[in-house]
Amino acid sequence: MPQLEVDGAALMYDDEGPRDGDAAPLVFIHGWTANRHRWDHQVAHFAGDRRVIRLDLRGHGESTGAGVKTVAELAQDVVALLDHLEVDRFVPVGHSMGGMISQTLALAHPDRVERMVLVNSIGRMTYSRGRGLLMAASTLVPFKLFVAANIQRAFAPGYPREQIREYVRASAGTPREVVMTLYGAMRAFDVLDRAGEITAPTLMVHGYHDIQLPVGQMLRMAKAYPDAEVRIIDAGHELPVERPAELTAVLDRFLSPVA
Template identity: 80%
Template sequence: MAQLEVDGATLTYDDEGPRDGDGVPLVFIHGWTANRHRWDHQMAHFALTRRVIRLDLRGHGESAGSGRRSIEELAGDVLAVLDHLKVDRFVPVGHSMGGMISQTLALGHPERIERMVLVNSISRMAFSRGRGLLMAVSTRVPFKLFVAANIQRAFAPGYPREEIREYIRASATTPREVVMTCYDAMRSFDILDRLGEILVPTLLVHGYHDIQLPVAQMLRMAKAYPDAVVRIMDAGHELPVEKPAELTSTLDWFVSERA
């Protein structure tokens, strides 16, 4: 674990694996209210053969800093860490909000992206009228209930309740201001009309039971990508921990055998 001061934030990150390993570094970017340990299974696997980097986004996990940030500014934090580590080209692997950050990096810095992986992520937040009303109401309930409700519904039916409670407890430690400003940043995120600009090979992995970001929205996005591969798994929104081995295997195929 190391830390870097960036624009009023202290960003905590891990940089593991051989510097002369297989391929360019993989950069794992977690989602809303999560932390870098969502990627424990993937880090342990890939660090054996290649350089792997992950960080806690500002205000999340062991990173400190204001949550008053747009998706573009969060992408800037990721680049600051990579510049500090002298990493030029890389493969962003982003989950949920981390996938939004990954796509922003691909649009803003295409010369640095070798390929990209989006896990349970989309390019435009879209709600039905009923869902939009539900989301609006949810922001007015007590903060801990708001977080708990969102984390609870992120997992597919049948996932162990005690494990879900642990994730709820961890998410609830994220400062309210960080949670709500990042929530607003996701709600306003919309790059669907620009996906044709992202020319690198892109893997879109999604949970069939994801009700946070429904699979239908991901499929709409996939059609707009010039070079996309889709994989749908029997899971909810939290693929990195619901199906860790299956996700790791799919990532391994995409970044090595398919290269």
């Protein structure tokens, strides 16, 4: 399995699909405590026709490393991988924290981001007083309980419990330092005031039942974007695995003009 050494981390990645097409490669970026396999359905679909890249972020999945304190630092890892692979123009597809990374990339490298897809993501973390107190209190419980509480509430009602338990177990394998530091990084993330600078055509796909990052916050972000398309799906926060076929179909329609 290919890996890239970056600032003390070994980043595991997949680079699939044909290299001879005109379409910009898709770069799939997973969310907090997840890994690159969140995108299995989407990668299997798109890799037949175009180049597809995905990675385990630093400290996640099969990648090693820690020490990152901001979303921008994770974005730098993605750029390092793309430079290593000699990829110039690309289409970031980011879920949750991965969408925050995608927006950071679009702001820092507007000449390289051809289009962008944000899945269950937002430009600014906004809490009501009650939700803010709840989230702050959750950090005081034992680590595994903290992770379990956050992952369980990410799925829409009715999602199979055994599958949720598998995701909880996988998430709990992420090093504590990485989990807690990036939890703080997401709470501090805020690019909403700069959303107007992102001119790349952007698809925003969100789960109607998302209580992690409520759909209303995404719609607020969409209003600030010069060129945004919005799609709402009957799911929770984990769209790539809750409704994989529906998400893939929506991505396919959005990407078809440049495929």
